[in-house]
Amino acid sequence: MAEKKDYTVGIREHWDNLPIKKIEIPEWGFDGNKAIFVRPYNILERNKMRNNDNPILSAIDVIVAKCENKDGNKMFDVEDKEFFKRKAQADMVIDLANQILIPPTIEDIKKK
Numbered sequence: 001m002a003e004k005k006d007y008t009v010g011i012r013e014h015w016d017n018l019p020i021k022k023i024e025i026p027e028w029g030f031d032g033n034k035a036i037f038v039r040p041y042n043i044l045e046r047n048k049m050r051n052n053d054n055p056i057l058s059a060i061d062v063i064v065a066k067c068e069n070k071d072g073n074k075m076f077d078v079e080d081k082e083f084f085k086r087k088a089q090a091d092m093v094i095d096l097a098n099q100i101l102i103p104p105t106i107e108d109i110k111k112k
Contacts, residue, residue, distance in 0.1 A: 036069075055094065059093045063096055064077065
């Protein structure tokens with residue numbers, strides 16, 4: 001029997017080399033070493049985020065799911081969703097979610 005070839009190696013290597021995005025929001029104290037770090041979305045994560053009909057709630061879901069500190073630890077969890085709903089400015093929540101969702105450019109990938 002012929003040996004199975006792994007055709008996914010290039011895909012895996014590309015994924016592993018995608019840049020981690022750094023987002024700074026000085027108004028919230030997220031700058032410098034306290035900035036937000038975001039790893040790229042995979043298809044399962046993107047589909048999960050699109051299941052909410054309310055844009056602001058979707059934005060909160062994106063933030064909770066994707067924001068990490070510089071050490072790669074999640075910054076927020078499910079319990080923080082209610083906090084965002086009550087205490088965070090809606091425009092800033094949507095802006096942050098949009099920054100998270102913008103895919104890296106070819107130049108960003110080449111910089112890494």
